[in-house]
Amino acid sequence: ILNVEQSPQSLHVQEGDSTNFTCSFPSSNFYALHWYRWETAKSPEALFVMTLNGDEKKKGRISATLNTKEGYSYLYIKGSQPEDSATYLCAPDRGSTLGRLYFGRGTQLTVWP
């Protein structure tokens, strides 16, 4: 079982605000870092899978960065919209246990119109 920390636990922003949150994970034996978006009453959907230190990925207004040496990843949302309201989950994938994802508890984002 991995110690995966996500902060903040919840976040409330106004439409148009930019926001970011953090995923911290053990840096040893790192293989990949997964980010998922999880809307209420739906199933989680993959946003990014990142593997390289310094990697940056972007999908529309959402982007993520990765620091494997210190064990953290940031997720950024630029110009938040109400449809961005969801829980954002991260999970590291370790080389010794490929395919076994231990998720953090997530950051619950609410964007007010």
Added chain:
Amino acid sequence: NAGVTQTPKFQVLKTGQSMTLQCAQDMNHEYMSWYRQDPGMGLRLIHYSVGAGITDQGEVPNGYNVSRSTTEDFPLRLLSAAPSQTSVYFCASGGPGNQPQHFGDGTRLSIL
């Protein structure tokens, strides 16, 4: 374009009953996993499999059994249901390496 299919979507059981939650994927994925979602706990890994015939425990395996006789199917068995197993269960599948996992729609299970 089915992806990951879970059945049933809803189920109510009495304490002590047994049942099997079904999960099937049509993407030829090697990795399959079962998670449970509880308030404030996020997604917790129950069991996972890296291929047909290979399964292993996650962080909350007690009270559940799995088997993987084919690449497509990964059923989760509750041996003797307990109220603590009331939860929403998600099955997921993924390819090897840095591939994302694809989740089913979930099974909402209530144990009375």
